Amino acid sequence: MDHARLIESLVRRGIIKTEKVRRAAERVKRELFVPERYKEVAYEDIPLPIGDDQTISAPHMVFIMNEVLDLEEGQLVLEVGSGSGYHAATIAEIVAPSDSQPSRWGAVITVEINPRLASLAFENLSKAGYSSRVHVVNADGSSGLPLRRKVDRIVVTAAAPQIPPPLIEMLADGGKLVIPVGSPGFWGQDLLLVEKRGNNIIKKHITEVAFVPLRGRYGWS
Ligand code: SAH
DSSP states (O other): OOHHHHHHHHHHTTSOOSHHHHHHHHHSOGGGTSOGGGGGGTTSSSOEEEETTEEEOOHHHHHHHHHHHTOOTTOEEEEEOOTTSHHHHHHHHHHSOTTSOGGGOOEEEEEESSHHHHHHHHHHHHHTTOTTTEEEEESOGGGOOOOSSOEEEEEEOSBBSSOOHHHHHHEEEEEEEEEEEEOSSSSSEEEEEEEEETTEEEEEEEEEEOOOBOOSTTSOO
């Protein structure tokens, strides 16, 4: 499969629903984020190994999450689990599109607990042209980050035992969090959409998923 056909099939399958998610999918070359030996299969709809038992998620999972996140230009988004940096780049293309004024840009802050993968994400994002829109931090994202402002959206790309309280704390009023919650073993995980409205936290089940386990303080030990 090539890039255009992958996107066409994701649209046909009803996974890519909106123009903004589609345009971002078209602009980010997944081949720049997969290891050299997987370049040939970069546009198959499958996860691929990136070392240390971690994977770059399958394209359909990235775009299911981007649709649910309800992203807009100008937003500040936190990603927990940078991995290859690919998902962060697809979010950056919506909150800070390549063809828009940098003065209107939002930003993505992506946190990665594994130092080698944090460097990998940084290198991939730099080579692909996202270094001014995506900031990579090597830390435990389950504990949140000490930012000066609240964030509009949070996406967690590893399965958590529970919704980490520091992430709810970091969300702005009206903010949304998308997170897989469930077992660490690739089964029995639910993708949840969590909305913060004043003091209310509204949770919605989206679909069943299979993610690698979240580590760190509010992850699996
Ligand atoms: N979004 C990535 C795929 C992520 S795989 C991509 O587009 O390629 C999940 C990642 O979460 C792994 O890289 C893993 O090291 C990282 N991770 C696990 N627990 C974490 C934590 N507590 N904080 C930050 N990153 C974490």
